[in-house]
Amino acid sequence: MAFTLYTLIQTAILCTNAVAVLHEERFLSKIGWGVDQGVGGFGDDPGVKAQVLNLIRSVRTVMRVPLIIVNSACIVLLLLFG
Amino acid sequence: MANAAMMYGSSLANQGKDMVNKEISRFMSVNKLKYFFAVDTRYVLKKLMILMFPYTHQDWEVRYHRDTPLPPRQDVNAPDLYIPTMAFITYILLAGMALGIQKRFSPEVLGLCASTALVWVVIEVLVMLLSLYLLTVHSDLSTFDLIAYSGYKYVGMIFTVLCGLLFGSDGYFVALAWSSCALMFFIVRSLKMKILPSLSSDSMGTGSSAKPQFRLYITVATAVFQPIIIYWLTSHLIRSSESSCLTTGAKAE
Numbered sequence: 001m002a003f004t005l006y007t008l009i010q011t012a013i014l015c016t017n018a019v020a021v022l023h024e025e026r027f028l029s030k031i032g033w034g035v036d037q038g039v040g041g042f043g044d045d046p047g048v049k050a051q052v053l054n055l056i057r058s059v060r061t062v063m064r065v066p067l068i069i070v071n072s073a074c075i076v077l078l079l080l081f082g
Numbered sequence: 083m084a085n086a087a088m089m090y091g092s093s094l095a096n097q098g099k100d101m102v103n104k105e106i107s108r109f110m111s112v113n114k115l116k117y118f119f120a121v122d123t124r125y126v127l128k129k130l131m132i133l134m135f136p137y138t139h140q141d142w143e144v145r146y147h148r149d150t151p152l153p154p155r156q157d158v159n160a161p162d163l164y165i166p167t168m169a170f171i172t173y174i175l176l177a178g179m180a181l182g183i184q185k186r187f188s189p190e191v192l193g194l195c196a197s198t199a200l201v202w203v204v205i206e207v208l209v210m211l212l213s214l215y216l217l218t219v220h221s222d223l224s225t226f227d228l229i230a231y232s233g234y235k236y237v238g239m240i241f242t243v244l245c246g247l248l249f250g251s252d253g254y255f256v257a258l259a260w261s262s263c264a265l266m267f268f269i270v271r272s273l274k275m276k277i278l279p280s281l282s283s284d285s286m287g288t289g290s291s292a293k294p295q296f297r298l299y300i301t302v303a304t305a306v307f308q309p310i311i312i313y314w315l316t317s318h319l320i321r322s323s324e325s326s327c328l329t330t331g332a333k334a335e
Contacts, residue, residue: 005201008204
């Protein structure tokens with residue numbers, strides 16, 4: 001399995017896109033992964049589920065605009081260079 | 083006239099240097115990086131011996147000096163980035179040499195080998211960071227520490243490839259077994275000090291039953307991942323040399 005750096009960049013973009021398209025009210029709340037269902041414990045270790053939900057929510061908030069830019073750049077480059 | 087031009091040029095170069103420094107220090111702190119390269123010959127030799135034969139090393143504790151860890155020059159257990167960098171470059175050169183011996187060499191293959199190894203390091207560091215974050219392990223392992231610990235396997239890889247080139251397929255497997263065991267022992271002992279004891283400082287009553295288990299799983303999973311990756315990244319360098327020797331021998335008969 002020979003990886004190039006381009007494969008790594010492609011994987012990162014695809015994974016980030018996959019996390020960013022998870023819709024809050026249509027999907028995440030339906031399966032019990034909504035924003036209000038994560039903040040359960042008030043101790044000093046939130047547990048795995050709360051951390052995962054936190055991570056998903058922060059990726060969706062932070063990476064929305066950069067992903068738009070990066071995806072547009074990818075589309076233009078793929079159209080130009082195949 | 084020339085004097086003024088020279089002074090102007092040097093002031094321009096200084097400005098450019100300051101700008102570059104400012105930009106770089108926004109992404110990673112250069113001081114933290116300098117800590118990892120503060121090594122000397124004695125440290126490198128002792129560390130290489132520990133990597134290859136960790137069974138007699140007694141004290142695995144990283145020594146601190148007023149809350150900051152000691153640099154690698156004064157503490158053998160401190161992680162450094164010099165050995166992993168040098169070992170990575172040596173591994174790429176050795177891979178080129180091994181491929182050249184089997185007459186399969188071309189410059190693109192070398193670049194492919196280098197980027198494959200680099201991508202595996204990045205993947206491993208990202209998986210470790212993700213698992214440490216998800217299980218809320220409050221250890222003082224920074225990103226550079228993880229890069230250092232996952233770069234130590236290149237020393238084992240170099241040893242394995244050398245033995246495979248010198249002694250054939252049997253030597254390769256013996257060296258693979260030896261360096262895998264040594265590396266697994268080294269990783270488990272080193273990471274145990276950093277990941278596991280951070281539990282004892284915060285006394286958790288009920289939630290601690292699941293925690294030491296997960297931390298142990300992380301350590302053991304990291305250790306088990308090392309031989310797999312060593313085999314994956316080196317077997318293609320050795321395997322065909324055996325078969326090519328056999329085919330040339332068969333053709334000669």
